[in-house]
Amino acid sequence: MGKALIIGAGGVAGVVVHKCCQNSEVFEEICIASRTVAKCDALKAKLDGGKTRITTAQVDASDVPELIALIKKVRPDIVINVALPYQDLTIMDACLATKVDYVDTANYEPEDTAKFEYKWQWAYRDRFKEAGITALLGSGFDPGVTGVFAAYAQKHYFDEIHSIDILDANAGDHGYPFATNFNPEINIREVTANGSYFENGKFIETEPLSIKRVYDFPQIGEKDIYLLHHEEMESLALNIKEIKKIRFWMTFGQSYLTHLKVLENVGMTSIEPIEFEGKQIVPLQFLKAVLPDPASLGPRTKGKTNIGCIFQGIKDGKPRTYYVYNVCDHQECYKEVGSQAISYTTGVPAMIGASMVMTGKWKRPGVFNIEEFDPDPFMDALNKFGLPWHENFTPALID
Numbered sequence: 001m002g003k004a005l006i007i008g009a010g011g012v013a014g015v016v017v018h019k020c021c022q023n024s025e026v027f028e029e030i031c032i033a034s035r036t037v038a039k040c041d042a043l044k045a046k047l048d049g050g051k052t053r054i055t056t057a058q059v060d061a062s063d064v065p066e067l068i069a070l071i072k073k074v075r076p077d078i079v080i081n082v083a084l085p086y087q088d089l090t091i092m093d094a095c096l097a098t099k100v101d102y103v104d105t106a107n108y109e110p111e112d113t114a115k116f117e118y119k120w121q122w123a124y125r126d127r128f129k130e131a132g133i134t135a136l137l138g139s140g141f142d143p144g145v146t147g148v149f150a151a152y153a154q155k156h157y158f159d160e161i162h163s164i165d166i167l168d169a170n171a172g173d174h175g176y177p178f179a180t181n182f183n184p185e186i187n188i189r190e191v192t193a194n195g196s197y198f199e200n201g202k203f204i205e206t207e208p209l210s211i212k213r214v215y216d217f218p219q220i221g222e223k224d225i226y227l228l229h230h231e232e233m234e235s236l237a238l239n240i241k242e243i244k245k246i247r248f249w250m251t252f253g254q255s256y257l258t259h260l261k262v263l264e265n266v267g268m269t270s271i272e273p274i275e276f277e278g279k280q281i282v283p284l285q286f287l288k289a290v291l292p293d294p295a296s297l298g299p300r301t302k303g304k305t306n307i308g309c310i311f312q313g314i315k316d317g318k319p320r321t322y323y324v325y326n327v328c329d330h331q332e333c334y335k336e337v338g339s340q341a342i343s344y345t346t347g348v349p350a351m352i353g354a355s356m357v358m359t360g361k362w363k364r365p366g367v368f369n370i371e372e373f374d375p376d377p378f379m380d381a382l383n384k385f386g387l388p389w390h391e392n393f394t395p396a397l398i399d
């Protein structure tokens, strides 16, 4: 069918590349391009020889002219951005200049301010519409599948959804006292930021990790969950009719939280540059350099993830509750694609989102969040490509 340009060659990109190769009818050709071309070449070496033709390239994705030159050379049907959120706008600029569709998994945040919001990417709506190209924002798991779950619940089970609790549990153990499951800089910026939840038309801020509950997850068991700010709440608050409350919960183990507190207390999570031996360094970037590379956690991580959403609302005048979730096993993911489940649960939906646009099912000019499209073909593809989902109409609720 066509060709994708994949930008980034980290943990998530590795899964996207595997999954594109498993879906060679859609992805006849892929080009993997990143800052460190050796990582692209290593991915190519693993997967070359199948039906999907693979090429590689070096690119600095913060440089628009460089990106435009690469897109003109590769001539892809779509760009799959699995680099970092800092590069979202430059890649969108290059897609606009070359009239190529765009997909990502995380919304833009400026490198010097730990504040992620959709406003920067939503500002491209008219330009993408005029250019006749599609931008699909947030096609990972959360954001991503959580938005597809919301659209599915809205389409099939509710007349009105009144509340959504998004529950992200990782019961995986990598054996390190402290490591992050995806890019440490992005992960720590997210976790140390203020929490927030949406209620009655506005967002209410909370102190970082100050609201805690315990939830008994299917196939995982009881875990501490903490309220976080998360980007899909911003779009779901606009796109789900009659919504009154949205909360996002994530599990953290005690060792992770204790290490994080110490690192914060000594200033290692700061993004303010400091002078060190005559050079400016950002403490969090230095910390990233000494922490384990998330892409290396695959062989060590054992256990499962469980990510899903609990919806409450009404159908035919009666109250209804609906829980839909996926359980993913770290070791099974490693066996299949050589990655742990966090990269897997992000990379599979990134490939599926790109295939939705490439096959025309979700091709619409403009900039869209994932819940704005018909969820049914995406839900089918989740079952087909390794992220099957389960439903429960009488789940335990969170107070």
Ligand SMILES: NC(=O)c1ccc[n+]([C@@H]2O[C@H](COP(=O)([O-])OP(=O)(O)OC[C@H]3O[C@@H](n4cnc5c(N)ncnc54)[C@H](OP(=O)(O)O)[C@@H]3O)[C@@H](O)[C@H]2O)c1
Pocket (backbone or CB within 6 Å): 007, 008, 009, 010, 011, 012, 013, 033, 034, 035, 036, 039, 059, 060, 061, 062, 082, 083, 084, 085, 087, 105, 106, 138, 139, 140, 141, 142, 143, 144, 181, 182, 183, 186, 294, 295, 342, 345, 346
């Ligand atoms: N929605 C979700 O559920 C979800 C979950 C997890 C992660 N994510 C997102 O997925 C994305 C990838 O995460 P990851 O864990 O795969 O990160 P990662 O392992 O750190 O990989 C990032 C890749 O981007 C490349 N890169 C960084 N800056 C670049 C630049 N200026 N030009 C070209 N390439 C550049 C890096 O190149 P080098 O190798 O040279 O450093 C690396 O290959 C992030 O945006 C993250 O926020 C989304």
